[in-house]
Amino acid sequence: MEQQGQCPPLERARVATFDYDQGSKGRRWLLPEVVVDVDLYKELPEQDPEQTLDEAGARARGATSTNDPVWILGDGVPPCRMTPGPFLLLREVGGGGPRYERVVRVLDGACPKEGRSERAVAFQEANPPSRCHLHSQRRMEELPPPDGIIPPKPCEPPGCEYKKLVRGGSVGRSTVLEITATWLHPTEEHECSWAHDDFYGIFVQSTPGTRFVKLNDVWELFGVLADDRGLRAVIGDSMWIMSFVPIGPSGQPEKVLQVRTQPAHDEEQVWNSLAPYCGP
Numbered sequence: 001m002e003q004q005g006q007c008p009p010l011e012r013a014r015v016a017t018f019d020y021d022q023g024s025k026g027r028r029w030l031l032p033e034v035v036v037d038v039d040l041y042k043e044l045p046e047q048d049p050e051q052t053l054d055e056a057g058a059r060a061r062g063a064t065s066t067n068d069p070v071w072i073l074g075d076g077v078p079p080c081r082m083t084p085g086p087f088l089l090l091r092e093v094g095g096g097g098p099r100y101e102r103v104v105r106v107l108d109g110a111c112p113k114e115g116r117s118e119r120a121v122a123f124q125e126a127n128p129p130s131r132c133h134l135h136s137q138r139r140m141e142e143l144p145p146p147d148g149i150i151p152p153k154p155c156e157p158p159g160c161e162y163k164k165l166v167r168g169g170s171v172g173r174s175t176v177l178e179i180t181a182t183w184l185h186p187t188e189e190h191e192c193s194w195a196h197d198d199f200y201g202i203f204v205q206s207t208p209g210t211r212f213v214k215l216n217d218v219w220e221l222f223g224v225l226a227d228d229r230g231l232r233a234v235i236g237d238s239m240w241i242m243s244f245v246p247i248g249p250s251g252q253p254e255k256v257l258q259v260r261t262q263p264a265h266d267e268e269q270v271w272n273s274l275a276p277y278c279g280p
Helices: 055-060
Strands: 013-019 028-037 050-053 070-074 077-092 100-108 119-124 133-136 161-171 174-185 195-205 221-227 230-238 241-246 257-260
Touching: 013 070, 013 257, 028 077, 028 257, 050 055, 055 077, 070 133, 161 221, 174 221, 174 230, 195 230
Parallel strands: none
Antiparallel strands: 013 028, 013 119, 028 100, 050 077, 070 077, 070 119, 077 100, 133 221, 161 174, 174 195, 221 230, 230 241, 241 257
């Protein structure tokens, strides 16, 4: 049974974005509602990149937010209360990048940036999720990877170079690790031609002594959500999609939930490797 202040069900999770580039409009928090891709080859008339939408127009485009407060979570800071304001239609056209329309909602109120990223976890609730804590990966207690997770492979220099990166760590009695390993095979050719084998995964151990479980369909560990019941969700953030993996009462991961805030550009891609990156 959900109790006041605990982490709400993940179906209610949102992503609030901190908007810097608004000139005279100032800095502001936005609540993305809907992202619609626009055909790159379709002729579009010149339009204001930002237009105010009435509620009927926003709902017709798929907006689902209510008028309840929006609570923006931060690492080591209490949830920040914001009030839903007007709806906006934002457009990006031309410029060689993706073209899209976004319906967003302006959030009113004072919410310090301290402890929060420009893409922040949020819940829309009547009461504050005051017992729901966000732990960002950069502030989690670091731990070495357990034996047996990274597959052993022979690697002798100079023909092979082994690299490893571990992020994440422990939160309470749980452990969440993002592990990248690369077996790189340098040659005298340009580094972009070097062969490499890669291993990547985000793994969760719900309690000490239980096995680590690899999560599916989640990349780039953002952090975790926990309350007095323990670990509630693992969060990834990649390609403008924030992925929430609920952790059930048995400690097993459940179906991933994804919140998209805008399309990725062509040059953006998931690069789960420690080999030299040479672009798309």
